[in-house]
Amino acid sequence: MRAPQRREEIVRMARSNGLASVEHLAEVFGVTQSTIRRDLSTLDKSNQLARTYGGVIAVRSPHHEASLQERASECHGAKDAIGRWAAGQVEPGQTVLLDAGTTTARVAAHLHGTSPLTVVTSGLTPFFELADDSGMERILLGGEYREVSQSFVGPLTEAALDRWSFDRAFLGADAVTAERGICEASPVQTRLKELMARAGDQVYVLAHAAKLGATPFNAWVHLPGKWTLVTDAGATAEQLAPFESRGITTVLAD
Amino acid sequence: MRAPQRREEIVRMARSNGLASVEHLAEVFGVTQSTIRRDLSTLDKSNQLARTYGGVIAVRSPHHEASLQERASECHGAKDAIGRWAAGQVEPGQTVLLDAGTTTARVAAHLHGTSPLTVVTSGLTPFFELADDSGMERILLGGEYREVSQSFVGPLTEAALDRWSFDRAFLGADAVTAERGICEASPVQTRLKELMARAGDQVYVLAHAAKLGATPFNAWVHLPGKWTLVTDAGATAEQLAPFESRGITTVLAD
């Protein structure tokens, strides 16, 4: 049996049982524990499993892996600050929309304690950050699953969204410019964001400084109506000026 | 600082960062690594965290914990057999509905390799078991989240379901009797199941032997149309007789 094949099998076994020990795996495959350890080390590095003392544990939660990477990223602090400020705009009793994304996930995390509250989201990342409070109603817009963004898009999502209006709508973005609006990887995403903005009474676009003025993709949308740009203290005056000159309120979270 | 308080804080820190090392924790709290190790051991036993070599990892993925418990339960083997049989009924190119629940999650797990496929589900447990195949379209019916069943219910779910029909519909159940049909904890669930059955061309009810004839709750529904009862080899002839005498096809998975 080849090594890659054995590693796949290890992942399968670990996920099936939740746990697996080095000793047991070595016996099953008829190799030394050293070999198993090497395999586990490889799998651990590629985030498919987590090592434990004497074995492995399955960490298949889809958001877990990304969450870990996210927290290690340098802009996590900025996103958290933005999320905290945004959560502060929410008052008990309201109905709130959270777009998919790691920044809106930070909003969700800081929503803890604001109760009662109805939170609607299209992303698993923010969804799982929502507290299991008694007064918290958690609603997921279903739809077609996009693995890369851990979110739902498509006609089903849009149809579900069509049944709501929101006191606050918090949108994420891959990039934002004053001239072209919000940038995303695909038109299905920009269309969804447009609908989201339409459904929100007060609309906030959350984007840390690195996203201001960037153009990583080619799908753009101008948000309808008024909205507020929330970014972090790292944003420069030059970055903010074009927004303010167009009458867009800008906020620096800190 | 008291020990329970410190342990809470450790959980909080681990969840916030995903990871935490023994060394770092010992420094932060100003105690020896032994003490930290004891804490981690305690928290590990109570399933709040998972130990790793040199630290801990957060495993608060909502389904992970339940998944582990589920696999330890004695009826897991039966559910898996049922799931394997059910997955065998699915052919490439079809559109399939999976109800929420641990049994339908086993169906999802065995759907791996059947491609292309469109799978629609209302439960997170089956959803996360679905493989990330290229030909696999994963669709989640959104709605209001029920923590206990890790699934979505309510008008939004029903509205989303209304947009589909399915080649195969696999329903779970808290209990099944020939006389009264499917039993659930609440009417919102039974109503959803009724709609699911209506949307399915071929309908299967998956229930291991212990669920046949039981009456744990008080919300019942008679499924419309024909359906097939799939159970495990542990079901007795007396349990099956009432179903067969009513013309319901029964299958013993093995």
Add this chain to the structure above:
DNA sequence: ATGAATCTGCGCGTTTCGCGCGATACGCTC
């Protein structure tokens, strides 16, 4: 105030880990 229960630090033996080395198997080229 006093006794029980819990918690903590320390030391020790045990287990697991990671790394480097040499050997082996596989695939590719000429």
Add this chain to the structure above:
DNA sequence: GAGCGTATCGCGCGAAACGCGCAGATTCAT
């Protein structure tokens, strides 16, 4: 078919982390 590079494996050793028992300290209730 011979030669050669790459990937993989088993083994041994030193290091790191672990669990356990014991004794002193702290907390809490009576």
